[in-house]
Amino acid sequence: MPRDMAQDTSIYDRRESGARSYCRAFPASFARAQGSELFSAEGDRYIDFLAGCSSLNYGHNDPDMKAALVKHISQDGLAHALDFHTEEKEAFLRAYEANILAPRGMDYRVMMTGPTGTNAVEAAIKLARKVTGRRNVVAFTNGFHGMTMGALSLTGNASKRGGAGGGSLNDVTHMPFEGALGPDVDTLQVIDGLLGNPSSGIDAPAAFVFEPIQGEGGLNVASNAWMRGIETLARKYGALVIVDDIQAGCGRSGSYFSFERAGIKPDMVTQAKSLSGFGLPFAALLIKSELDVWKPAEHNGTFRGNTHAFVTARVAIEKFWADDAFEAELAAKSVMLTSAFKEVADLIEGARLKGRGLMQGVDVGSGELAGAICARAYEKGLVIETSGARDEVVKCLAPLTTPDAILREGFDILLEATRGALAERAAA
Known part of the structure; x- marks a missing residue:
């Protein structure tokens, strides 16, 4: 359990931008990490159920990735190579082709974008407009796609959009995600009705962009039937299908891609975070070969393709995705998470389980309660965050490699924190 967390934060208050966020909820000064554990400069131990917001699916400092990276650096391997050919990029592409694309029957070009997910989203919508000659893009309620202006225009969250300061967030039509209008409304029918009406005022779309599991939006899960329905509508109206698999990808959903079980064939897929x-930092856009109509340097970036990331990504792919063993482990852990969150939900009247795979949580009904639970959990040594339109979902993004014993320890803390938050609310 953490000791006294008081520390001198004056340099942050004095010099760091007000845009900082996670450090406000988790103010410890973290010094090192291993696997699913964080350690502060004072030596306090924390269980990590955040994992870099799903950027650390394989845990902190995986020994095999670390060894490969240290070897590369010690031999004066390139750190920055623009989009030159390098041995490291070739090895990554071969591993990705052999272990990710080929077994799934996927024929995609891999476009190296800027280093974060929003760069991949920007490239996707830019290419969709270039290919189709259309401007309008259909995005969905509760979706989150990034903070640069194009990606932000796809994002639904009002506070995130407010960061644009009144700048233009146009050429996007927001449609209802599955379940957004209640369980009795078929949102596919609504979308079809609007797009099929020549007087709806909605321009023909260049693309549909969606997350199979809406991470920041509250762990809303699209059914396989809904995803197939979106693909059908896209083909009907001459639009492309772009799947944003930045947070839900790389195994987080229980399979490498979160859309695999739906059997759809997206035209583009964004990858980042745990890639x-x-x-x-490493982001990429998968593009169906026939749609890769870019001219050289028509979309680029100084840090497209991080050579150090190629080294570790190749190890991650070969270590975890060369066969079905890791996916089987994820299936077992998913069942454990569902059971553990049910224990939390059973404490709260009206609470609902959310998510899928290793991307699960519980809707506790209010952002105030969810925030209180997470704050108490942090005090007891667990880092876990909220999501949802009103921050009402307590969300677990523990590393996929977290041992069962640490998962159980983390959920014991979460249960204790929930009971404490409920008792405090009852006494108020």
Whole structure:
């Protein structure tokens, strides 16, 4: 359990931008990490159920990735190579082709974008407009796609959109995600009705962009039938299908891609967060070969393709995705998470389980209660965050490699924190 967390934060208050966020909820000064555990400068131990917001799916400092990276650096391997050919990029592409694309029958070009997920989203909508000659893009309620202006225009959250300061967030039509209008409303029918009406005022779309599991939006899960329905509508209206698999990808949903079980064939797929395997900046856009109409340097970036990330990503792919063993482990852990969150939900009247795979949580009904639970959990040594339109969902993004014993320990803390938050609310 953490000791006294008081520390001198004056340098942050004095010099760091007000945009900082996670450090406000988790103010410890973290010094080192291993697997699913964080350690502060004072030596306090925390269980990590955040994992770099799903950027550390394989845990902190995986020994095999670390060894490969240290070897690369010690031999003066390139750190920055623009989009030159390098041995490291070739090895990554071969591993990705052999272990991710080929077994799934996928024929995608891999476009190296800037280093974060929003860069991949920007490239996707830019290419969709270039291919189709259309401007309008259909995005969905509660979706989150990034903070640069194009990606932000796809994002639904009002506070995130407010960061644009009144700047233009146009050329996007927001449609209802599955379940957004209640369980009795078929949102596919609503979308079809609007797009099929020549007087709806909605321009023909260049693309549909959606997350199979809405991470920041509250762990809303699209059914396989709904995803197939979106693909059908896209083909009907001459639009492309872009799947944002940045947070739900790389195993987080229980399979490498979160849309696999739906059997759809997206035209583009965004990848980032855990793509490097080690927490290094790395984002890419998968593009169906026939749609890769870019001219050289028509979309680029100084840091497209991080050589250090190629090294660790290749190790991650070969270590975890060369066969079905890891996916089987994820299936077992998913059942454990569902059971553990049910224990939390049973304490709260009206609470609902959310999510899928290793991306699960519980809707506790209010952002105030969810925030109180997470704050108490942090005080007891667990880092866990909220999500949802009103921050009403307590969300677990523990590393996929977290041992069962640590998962149970973390959920014991969460249960204790929930009981404490409920008792405090009852006494108020």
